[in-house]
Amino acid sequence: MDDERPPARPAALGDASSSPGDGTDAGAGVGAVADGGAVADGGVGSLLTRVVAACRPPAPFEPSEAPFWDDPYIARHLLAAHLDETSPAASRPGAELDRAVAHLAARGLAGPGVRVLDLGCGPGLVATRLARLGCRVTGVDLSERSLDHARRAALAEGREIEYRRADFRELADVGRFDLVLQSYGELSTFAPDVRDDLLARVRRALAPGGAFVFDASRPRLHPPTGRGWDVSPGGFWRPGPHVVLEECFVTPVDAGTQLACHQYVVVDAGTGGAGPGGDADAAGCVTTYRMWFHDHTPASLTAVLEAAGFAVDEMWDSLAGDPLTDDGEWLAVLARPR
Numbered sequence: 001m002d003d004e005r006p007p008a009r010p011a012a013l014g015d016a017s018s019s020p021g022d023g024t025d026a027g028a029g030v031g032a033v034a035d036g037g038a039v040a041d042g043g044v045g046s047l048l049t050r051v052v053a054a055c056r057p058p059a060p061f062e063p064s065e066a067p068f069w070d071d072p073y074i075a076r077h078l079l080a081a082h083l084d085e086t087s088p089a090a091s092r093p094g095a096e097l098d099r100a101v102a103h104l105a106a107r108g109l110a111g112p113g114v115r116v117l118d119l120g121c122g123p124g125l126v127a128t129r130l131a132r133l134g135c136r137v138t139g140v141d142l143s144e145r146s147l148d149h150a151r152r153a154a155l156a157e158g159r160e161i162e163y164r165r166a167d168f169r170e171l172a173d174v175g176r177f178d179l180v181l182q183s184y185g186e187l188s189t190f191a192p193d194v195r196d197d198l199l200a201r202v203r204r205a206l207a208p209g210g211a212f213v214f215d216a217s218r219p220r221l222h223p224p225t226g227r228g229w230d231v232s233p234g235g236f237w238r239p240g241p242h243v244v245l246e247e248c249f250v251t252p253v254d255a256g257t258q259l260a261c262h263q264y265v266v267v268d269a270g271t272g273g274a275g276p277g278g279d280a281d282a283a284g285c286v287t288t289y290r291m292w293f294h295d296h297t298p299a300s301l302t303a304v305l306e307a308a309g310f311a312v313d314e315m316w317d318s319l320a321g322d323p324l325t326d327d328g329e330w331l332a333v334l335a336r337p338r
């Protein structure tokens with residue numbers, strides 16, 4: 001049931017239990033099912049037409065058709081992925097988070113009494129570590145399931161952490177935080193207008209002298225990995241039998257940046273599981289999920305931040321402070337309002 005892998009944060013298709021395929025025809029695998037006669041009834045033609053339509057390249061930042069982070073069924077598996085030390089799907093390994101928090105402390109950005117806002121805190125893996133240093137932490141996340149875990153972890157350690165269920169795109173705090181933190185690339189996932197609005201909100205939420213620290217994906221994180229598929233009796237995406245058709249679309253944008261989309265077309269019997277969303281009829285349900293990344297270079301991200309009223313203090317290859325190189329997969333940034 002739980003053997004199906006979640007979409008990994010970086011390079012999902014490289015990890016999938018998928019057929020190498022010839023990478024040329026989205027409809028080929030599905031057609032083979034119908035040709036075999038196993039599901040050849042009156043509705044299959046319509047199902048195949050919808051699957052083929054769903055597998056088209058997406059428009060830039062075209063959204064998923066159904067919730068992902070806060071879907072009650074998928075969230076259960078996402079929480080497991082967050083807590084799985086061997087999976088990079090939702091969070092980094094604990095040792096890496098330890099290094100990141102130690103780096104923040106060494107830079108004087110975290111420590112006793114420092115007011116920290118963790119945007120997209122998930123199950124509180126970073127927030128808990130910051131609270132152990134004496135920071136006064138507020139965590140915001142969409143996922144009630146992750147927040148529930150985070151609250152119980154704080155209680156178990158006797159730590160006071162404020163956890164809020166909210167969409168951080170609606171952040172409305174003013175002048176409250178010494179450090180706003182966003183870890184594991186969430187800023188990269190938004191279209192420029194949404195990203196710039198979020199940057200303005202972060203700027204407003206910072207107290208005078210405050211800092212914004214986050215990491216963002218670089219083009220090397222998303223090589224074009226083509227197509228893959230998975231069949232499951234029940235797993236990450238759905239409780240019952242389903243097929244997942246995955247494709248990674250990578251498009252150059254400008255200034256050395258690129259748009260990467262990991263698209264997952266999930267085909268199931270339409271009898272429950274994740275929803276709402278998807279295109280369902282008696283033959284089955286087709287739901288498309290898209291994970292977008294605007295992969296930046298140090299120069300392009302600096303330009304974005306400056307346009308949003310920030311000055312970049314430092315950049316690293318990771319939140320743990322690994323020195324900036326030309327060929328990193330990530331870019332970690334310390335920026336302050338100008």
Ligand SMILES: C[S@@+](CC[C@H](N)C(=O)[O-])C[C@H]1O[C@@H](n2cnc3c(N)ncnc32)[C@H](O)[C@@H]1O
Binds near residue numbers: 126
């Ligand atoms: C990749 S995970 C990273 C979690 C955590 N920062 C870490 O490093 O362990 C992204 C998190 O952001 C949350 N998230 C995504 N979009 C969000 C939004 N618009 N508002 C609030 N939380 C969001 C997800 O629920 C998820 O917990």
